[in-house]
Amino acid sequence: MERLGRREDAILDILISSYVRTGEPVGSRTISKLWQEQSAATVRNLMADLEEKGYVTQPHTSAGRIPTDKGYRYYVDKLMGAMDALTEGDQTRVREAVDTKIRERNVEQLLSQVSKVVADVSHNLGVVLSPRFERGCFERLELVSLSDSKLLLVLSIRSGIVRTMVMEIDSPISDSDLEETRRVVNERLSGLTVGEILASVGERLGSATSGDARLLRLLIDSAQSIFRYSSGDDLHVGGAGQFFLQPEILSDHQRLGALMGLLEERESMVALLDKRADTDGITVTIGAENPSDELQNCSLLTSSYRVGNVTGLIGLIGPTRLEYARLLPLVRYMSELTEEYLEEA
Numbered sequence: 001m002e003r004l005g006r007r008e009d010a011i012l013d014i015l016i017s018s019y020v021r022t023g024e025p026v027g028s029r030t031i032s033k034l035w036q037e038q039s040a041a042t043v044r045n046l047m048a049d050l051e052e053k054g055y056v057t058q059p060h061t062s063a064g065r066i067p068t069d070k071g072y073r074y075y076v077d078k079l080m081g082a083m084d085a086l087t088e089g090d091q092t093r094v095r096e097a098v099d100t101k102i103r104e105r106n107v108e109q110l111l112s113q114v115s116k117v118v119a120d121v122s123h124n125l126g127v128v129l130s131p132r133f134e135r136g137c138f139e140r141l142e143l144v145s146l147s148d149s150k151l152l153l154v155l156s157i158r159s160g161i162v163r164t165m166v167m168e169i170d171s172p173i174s175d176s177d178l179e180e181t182r183r184v185v186n187e188r189l190s191g192l193t194v195g196e197i198l199a200s201v202g203e204r205l206g207s208a209t210s211g212d213a214r215l216l217r218l219l220i221d222s223a224q225s226i227f228r229y230s231s232g233d234d235l236h237v238g239g240a241g242q243f244f245l246q247p248e249i250l251s252d253h254q255r256l257g258a259l260m261g262l263l264e265e266r267e268s269m270v271a272l273l274d275k276r277a278d279t280d281g282i283t284v285t286i287g288a289e290n291p292s293d294e295l296q297n298c299s300l301l302t303s304s305y306r307v308g309n310v311t312g313l314i315g316l317i318g319p320t321r322l323e324y325a326r327l328l329p330l331v332r333y334m335s336e337l338t339e340e341y342l343e344e345a
Helices: 006-022 028-034 040-052 069-079 088-103 107-122 175-189 194-206 213-221 253-264 266-274 324-344
Strands: 125-129 138-147 150-157 162-168 235-238 282-286 298-307 310-319
Touching: 006 028, 006 040, 006 069, 028 040, 069 282, 069 324, 088 107, 088 324, 107 125, 107 235, 107 310, 107 324, 125 266, 138 175, 175 194, 175 213, 194 213, 235 266, 253 266, 266 310, 282 324, 298 324, 310 324
Parallel strands: none
Antiparallel strands: 125 235, 125 310, 138 150, 150 162, 282 298, 298 310
């Protein structure tokens, strides 16, 4: 992206700061009052140049200007400078809000709480993607008989992630056969990534000569659900109520409905976020930069977090009129805090 001149930088910085604060188009008179070293005529000419270059636009003939997606992108990349740390007050507030959940040692509840904290502090939509299960290394599978027709499966991933599910069976399985099946599964799958297991589970378990053959076949046939990852349950969303009441979101009924549909169709949202989880640092997509049509008038700020060799994602969704300088440090801090808490969990 081209570098603007010093005076254009100053005007765009003032214009975006004012628009983010008030939500109202910014006129040349407002800017000239805030930047008194330039005449109103000079400001008008520079604003016209910025409009011609695509950094600002005029929503109505008689109105001032507002930033375009290109203007916001330039602001984030060129004008905002290095991110400040989150204020001590916000750090304390965030930690206190999350601490109660880490004491319960429930990873999913913790991540759900993180999404709510991001939403509360940012006044936007907080989104958290659970650690990406496919990258984790399988540690062990426990099989517990609940009844003659039900088994409890407890699946552990080396990074400390645990999944449980109940499986229906056609007939009772003896404790000895259950134990032998568990031994065979753990012996043949331990140390593999979930992705490797999904690609080879039929071959690895199908050739077993011990264990309950019916249960082994059931485990092979059900592998996609047992070792599932990136499901709708992996997405935690907080703050939908306050987010959908924001003027920019509420005013466009068509986009509002589309965005609500995207969030309700959780698998699509998970797939969208999942592509960003391998990216180090913070990723910002603004308006039309978003690949999803439903997010064309929104900004998506995300930061990955890591637990062992497994990654997840912390982020927020808001209108393009965001306090980027305040919210980018929040997203970064929340990803660091989540890593810290998950290591303790």
